[in-house]
Amino acid sequence: MREVSFLDTDRVYGCGAKAVLKLHRIEHQRFREYSLSFRELVQQLGDDAQDEYWLSVLRKLGRYRFEASAAPLSFSDPAIDAQAICEFLRDHLADCGVVYPNVAAAARAMIDRLAVLALDDDAPMQSICSELAAAGTDCALLLNSSRLVPKVRQVLDVLSPTRSLDVVTPPQLRGGRCYERLIVVGPTTWFPEFVFSAPRATELHLVRYKWLWDQRRDAPAFAGSADAEGHRNGWRRLPQLDEEPERPSDFPTIDPGEIAPRVDWAKASFGDPNSGHEADDDDVDATLFVLEDNSGVFLEDDDDALLTVIDLEQDQALAVQRIRRGEIERGNFILLRTEGGGDYILEVADRLMGPKAIAIRACQNDWKRRMRLAVRDDGPEATCRALVERGALRANEANLRSWTNNRSIRPQSQEDFRAMMRLVGLDGESQEIWDKMGEVRRAHQTAGQRVRRLLIERVRTCDVEELERMGRMDFELPGEDGGTLTAFRIVDIAPESTAVPSSRIGHPFELEGITWRG
Amino acid sequence: MSRCVLVVGSSPEVATVHVRERLFRTDAPGGDQLPLWAQYYADLGATIAASRDEASRLVLGIATPTRSYAAVLITLGIVCSRAFQLAASSNLARHFAELCALPIGTPLIERTGTRLLRGKYVGTKDFEGEPRVGMKVKDLTSYLPLAQCGRFQLSLVSSKDNAARRTNIRANEPFLRGLMPEIDPFLFVMRPRFDAIIVGHLSSMRQETQAAFVTKYKGQLRTGTLQDILGIRQLVPPGHGFRSSVQPVDARNPMPPESLAKTSVVVFDGSAAFLKLRHVFKSYDSVVLLDRTETRFAEGADQLNSAYGKRLSDDGFGAMQGAPEPPAGIEVVAYREARR
Numbered sequence: 003m004r005e006v007s008f009l010d011t012d013r014v015y016g017c018g019a020k021a022v023l024k025l026h027r028i029e030h031q032r033f034r035e036y037s038l039s040f041r042e043l044v045q046q047l048g049d050d051a052q053d054e055y056w057l058s059v060l061r062k063l064g065r066y067r068f069e070a071s072a073a074p075l076s077f078s079d080p081a082i083d084a085q086a087i088c089e090f091l092r093d094h095l096a097d098c099g100v101v102y103p104n105v106a107a108a109a110r111a112m113i114d115r116l117a118v119l120a121l122d123d124d125a126p127m128q129s130i131c132s133e134l135a136a137a138g139t140d141c142a143l144l145l146n147s148s149r150l151v152p153k154v155r156q157v158l159d160v161l162s163p164t165r166s167l168d169v170v171t172p173p174q175l176r177g178g179r180c181y182e183r184l185i186v187v188g189p190t191t192w193f194p195e196f197v198f199s200a201p202r203a204t205e206l207h208l209v210r211y212k213w214l215w216d217q218r219r220d221a222p223a224f225a226g227s228a229d230a231e232g233h234r235n236g237w238r239r240l241p242q243l244d245e246e247p248e249r250p251s252d253f254p255t256i257d258p259g260e261i262a263p264r265v266d267w268a269k270a271s272f273g274d275p276n277s278g279h280e281a282d283d284d285d286v287d288a289t290l291f292v293l294e295d296n297s298g299v300f301l302e303d304d305d306d307a308l309l310t311v312i313d314l315e316q317d318q319a320l321a322v323q324r325i326r327r328g329e330i331e332r333g334n335f336i337l338l339r340t341e342g343g344g345d346y347i348l349e350v351a352d353r354l355m356g357p358k359a360i361a362i363r364a365c366q367n368d369w370k371r372r373m374r375l376a377v378r379d380d381g382p383e384a385t386c387r388a389l390v391e392r393g394a395l396r397a398n399e400a401n402l403r404s405w406t407n408n409r410s411i412r413p414q415s416q417e418d419f420r421a422m423m424r425l426v427g428l429d430g431e432s433q434e435i436w437d438k439m440g441e442v443r444r445a446h447q448t449a450g451q452r453v454r455r456l457l458i459e460r461v462r463t464c465d466v467e468e469l470e471r472m473g474r475m476d477f478e479l480p481g482e483d484g485g486t487l488t489a490f491r492i493v494d495i496a497p498e499s500t501a502v503p504s505s506r507i508g509h510p511f512e513l514e515g516i517t518w519r520g
Numbered sequence: 521m522s523r524c525v526l527v528v529g530s531s532p533e534v535a536t537v538h539v540r541e542r543l544f545r546t547d548a549p550g551g552d553q554l555p556l557w558a559q560y561y562a563d564l565g566a567t568i569a570a571s572r573d574e575a576s577r578l579v580l581g582i583a584t585p586t587r588s589y590a591a592v593l594i595t596l597g598i599v600c601s602r603a604f605q606l607a608a609s610s611n612l613a614r615h616f617a618e619l620c621a622l623p624i625g626t627p628l629i630e631r632t633g634t635r636l637l638r639g640k641y642v643g644t645k646d647f648e649g650e651p652r653v654g655m656k657v658k659d660l661t662s663y664l665p666l667a668q669c670g671r672f673q674l675s676l677v678s679s680k681d682n683a684a685r686r687t688n689i690r691a692n693e694p695f696l697r698g699l700m701p702e703i704d705p706f707l708f709v710m711r712p713r714f715d716a717i718i719v720g721h722l723s724s725m726r727q728e729t730q731a732a733f734v735t736k737y738k739g740q741l742r743t744g745t746l747q748d749i750l751g752i753r754q755l756v757p758p759g760h761g762f763r764s765s766v767q768p769v770d771a772r773n774p775m776p777p778e779s780l781a782k783t784s785v786v787v788f789d790g791s792a793a794f795l796k797l798r799h800v801f802k803s804y805d806s807v808v809l810l811d812r813t814e815t816r817f818a819e820g821a822d823q824l825n826s827a828y829g830k831r832l833s834d835d836g837f838g839a840m841q842g843a844p845e846p847p848a849g850i851e852v853v854a855y856r857e858a859r860r
Contacts (some may be wrong), residue, residue: 005587008558008731009547014586015557018849176813178588200585200812200849223583223810223817224853225825323770331792333815 010178014202017180021201027212028126033077034213036115037067037261038254043108050102059094063112068261070119071211072188073150074127074143074157081153084120088113104155118129128157128164130209131185136163140202143167144175146192148472149295164460173333173491174470176201186208189216189258215255265292265513268497285501286407291336293490294473298513300336300506301327303499305400307409310337310347310454312461312489314470322457324450332492335469337457338510340488342475350449355441362438366411369435371432372426373406385425394421408504411446412439456480459489532566535600536701538843539566542699546732546743556847558593563844565597568785568805569715570605574834576832576856578805581824583851587811592728592746594807595716598785599750599763602715603703616666619653620644627675629653629663631710634691638675638759650856673711690760695744698735709751709761714780716764717804720789722754725766729755767800769793774800791820798823803859824853831855842843 006014040063044051051060069075069082078084091113099106135141143158145151148171156234158164164372168181172194175184184195184203189210198206198218210216249255288300301309305328312335314320322337330336339346352359377385382399395417404410405422413419416436423432459475469475473491490510539562545552554562564580583588587720619641626641639657646652652663655672664671696705718725729747736742747755753762767774769790774797786801788794788808795816798806810820832855846852 005727006586007547008545008589008728011586011588012555012557014588015555015847015849018585019847178586194813196585196813196817223812223821223851224581225829226581226828226831226853226855227851325770331815 010180013180014178014200017204020204022205023198024205024207026130026207026209028130028209028371029212030126032115032118032122032125033070033254034211036119037071037111037211037213037256038111039115040064040067041256043105043112046108047102048104050105055101058092059109062090062117064261065263066116068263069150071214071261072146072192072250073154074125074131074187074209075150076125076128079125079153079157081150084116088120091116095168097435109493125462127187127209128161128447131158131167131187132161132163134185134207134209135167135184138183138205141167141185142170142181142183143185144170144172144187144193144197146188148170148474166236169471171471171473172197173473174467176470180204183207189214190218191216191258192262195508212250213253213255214258214261215249216258260334263296265496267498286504286507287403287499288502288507289499290496291330291492292494292496292513293336293510294493295490296513297490297510299336299490299508300500300502301330301509302407302409302504302507303327304404304407304409306404307407308450310450310457310487311335312337312457312467312469321461322454324454330492330495332495334492335489336492337477337487338508339488340486340510346487347449347453350453351442351445354445354448359445362442365435365438366442367408369423369426369428370406370408372428373422376425377402377406388425389418389421392421392424394418397421408505411443412436453479527705532563532570532601534604535566535569535597536563538700539563539596539600542735544734544736544741546734557850558589560844560847560850561590561593562597562600564807565594565599565716565785566601567597567843568594568807569598569601572805573856574690575859577859578856579824579827580807581810581821581828581853583810583812583817583821584808585849587790587814588724589728589731591718591720591787591807593726594752594787594809595718595750595764596727598787600700601819602713602783602823603700603708606789607703610668612666616653616669618650619669619672622674626820628672629675629710630655630657631671631673631706634706636710636760641672650838670707675712690757692742692744692748694734694740694742695748696739698737699744699749700741701737705728709763712753712761712779714753714765714777714784716785716787717767717776717780717795717801718752718764718787718789719801719846720769720787722766722768724789725752736772767797769796771797776801776804780804790814791816796825801815802855827857828853828855831857833852 012312013146043063044060047056050056066082066084066087070077073082075082077118091109095109095113098109102109126286131143135143143164145154151169151171155169158167158169167185175197179202183205184197184201184467185207186197190198190208208216281463287303289303291299291301293299301307305326307327308324309327309330311323311325311330313323314321314335352363355362376388380388382402386394386397386399386402389402395415397418401413401418405413405418413422419436419439420432423429423435428435456479457477460479464475464477469489473493475489477487477489479487488510540553540559543562545554545558553559564582567789582590619655622641624641624643628641630637630639630640637655637657639655642654642656642661643651644651645663647663647665650665652665653669654661654663687721691705691709693705696703696708700708729750729752730745732743732745734741734743740854749763751761751763753765756762765777767776769792782804784804785805786804788798788806791810791814794808794810796806808820808824810817810824814820843854
């Protein structure tokens with residue numbers, strides 16, 4: 003779907019050969035003081051910063067500091083919410099003098115600084131961007147997060163020099179579109195390395211605040227690149243700044259990594275504290291996938307479970323794919339039900355089965371629950387042994403996990419299935435349940451094909467650039483199988499799995515409040 | 521009589537010079553020469569094709585700003601270089617002896633003008649003291665003497681598998697003659713062979729190999745596509761010859777084609793292709809294209825760096841005589857490791 007012509011490819015290599023970097027450092031005393039005093043507050047708090055009382059405060063303050071540094075908006079712009087944060091802080095920290103008397107003064111000073119910024123219409127980054135846009139013909143503004151794109155677009159549209167600016171996010175710089183000028187908002191370390199090592203513009207203008215100390219990475223990709231003869235392998239340093247800036251001596255600086263959002267896996271994997279826990283809801287092992295725009299979804303640890311993704315590398319007919327959970331990678335777009343709840347294919351399959359679906363699903367849930375209880379009581383190892391004794395051919399812990407998982411329907415082999423029925427006391431109904439599960443499987447296959455066809459049609463006509471820019475897009479499906487699915491770009495995957503209630507699998511939730519720790 | 525082929529210089533040099541001087545782009549005014557980066561990839565492909573070593577395999581890692589066109593241009597160099605290698609080593613006596621040694625029933629193709637006939641090898645026969653090799657098509661058997669035996673070539677497709685026993689050879693003759701005047705375009709396209717395997721997405725290859733290029737033949741510009749040269753198996757009509765093939769990245773049970781020659785070069789088009797299927801092609805000379813914009817670029821580079829640490833020799837460039845200097849934006853590592 004992402005077609006790149008020979009001419010575009012030539013332009014990409016042209017950018018790599020000619021690219022130059024220019025740095026524009028901005029000084030804004032009030033915002034600098036806010037940013038530095040925030041760090042001092044965190045230092046003063048020490049371990050207390052981890053208390054619930056402070057976490058919500060620090061998240062809001064940290065988020066403001068980051069977003070005001072990452073987008074050319076005025077300090078008072080409602081999109082970054084300084085006014086609302088002030089109100090929250092005044093309310094939340096009203097008793098701070100009693101609870102945390104040692105830091106009360108610093109907290110009050112913080113609120114005062116933010117209150118000043120909340121009324122400050124200055125937009126120093128916007129001014130520089132306007133100047134740069136006015137001096138070039140084919141410019142783009144690069145933001146590191148899609149969240150503020152619509153707001154920035156709205157602000158820039160009002161001003162004539164910036165009206166023609168493209169507002170892009172890093173994934174859009176993977177294709178063949180090249181610019182004369184790329185205005186990079188924020189320190190280089192907030193962006194993927196390819197923005198600089200495979201530039202899509204001949205001039206890269208780095209716009210950032212002076213108090214952010216940015217040290218660019220610059221190393222060959224290959225260990226064998228630096229050979230004795232030096233230049234044979236083609237590694238050359240990235241485009242260099244005409245003059246390396248000196249670290250300011252009159253005020254401290256902050257490492258950009260310190261203020262960028264990050265995922266605290268331990269907390270994030272705990273999940274959304276507000277989500278409900280349905281009665282009779284078993285815990286399952288699942289991995290947290292961080293999605294674009296600070297949301298997340300738990301996917302069950304079953305590498306064979308099939309999930310629907312959009313692969314922009316493929317042509318239209320193959321762009322919508324059902325792939326195994328174990329094959330999902332960062333950068334894929336995963337399709338999740340965001341309206342109506344539940345697994346969409348499951349719902350269509352139930353409709354295909356008609357009135358008997360309720361009884362068949364009850365039967366499916368019943369034997370799965372019995373199996374899970376057996377595993378919980380005896381442990382997976384003993385359960386596998388018991389299944390082998392009852393004639394199972396492929397009883398091992400990985401298969402057992404898959405067989406007891408709600409997303410899988412039945413094992414491939416009837417011997418394995420029969421052994422499970424014997425184990426859970428359903429031996430007499432084994433054939434009947436096997437046949438019912440066969441019916442479920444056929445309905446799922448038909449439903450999967452039907453949904454895929456509808457999605458292919460929708461994806462064919464969608465704005466792929468917008469999908470790349472925003473990292474998420476809703477797809478309304480027409481007809482009786484209608485509904486809304488949302489494609490989310492996967493931006494990160496938790497390194498370890500965690501036990502979550504099965505009702506939470508596949509439901510996106512807001513990671514807000516978990517990823518922003520200042 | 522077979523066409524007499526005169527090739528001066530080594531095959532990679534000839535292929536390199538021909539691509540550089542005879543293949544032109546159509547998307548720039550005046551039929552410009554290929555840009556430096558494109559020439560580089562084709563040159564690299566030509567050099568790799570001629571750098572085979574029995575004991576060790578060459579691995580070439582390339583970090584690029586974009587994957588687009590890199591794999592097809594490298595394959596272009598490989599295919600052209602192999603065409604000149606074949607032409608230079610063409611020896612009718614040896615070909616005749618090889619045909620004589622074939623098991624009876626081996627599928628053959630015979631070129632007559634611009635047509636291909638499919639049949640089976642039926643052995644040799646003496647005609648007034650002159651040995652001839654025979655091929656049977658339906659009930660008709662034809663025997664060719666040594667001087668004409670170049671018309672018989674091995675087929676990778678059984679005549680049973682293909683209902684049409686007679687096929688017109690489809691070759692973009694003027695375009696191919698413009699690029700490689702020393703090579704018979706019909707012989708070039710008729711023979712099925714795997715000069716290169718591209719591990720990647722067929723959809724990208726389809727798009728890139730359909731881009732128009734021109735050569736000059738008999739004073740005129742002749743339009744063609746990279747597919748005219750690369751002959752990607754999945755994109756040629758059934759039963760026709762091919763020179764390269766695409767192994768899809770997402771294949772469930774990937775296997776190298778049965779008839780893949782030891783001399784084939786595998787081009788991994790991207791980190792995902794390399795990370796997923798490197799184990800399938802671990803005995804072949806390989807080019808690994810890593811696009812810096814890919815999500816898994818660092819993972820691909822780490823894998824190559826780890827293999828580089830266990831290399832037999834880092835004289836990869838030394839083994840590739842005349843390897844070109846990479847242009848700006850392209851970083852390369854070359855090393856040799858044991859064939860497995």
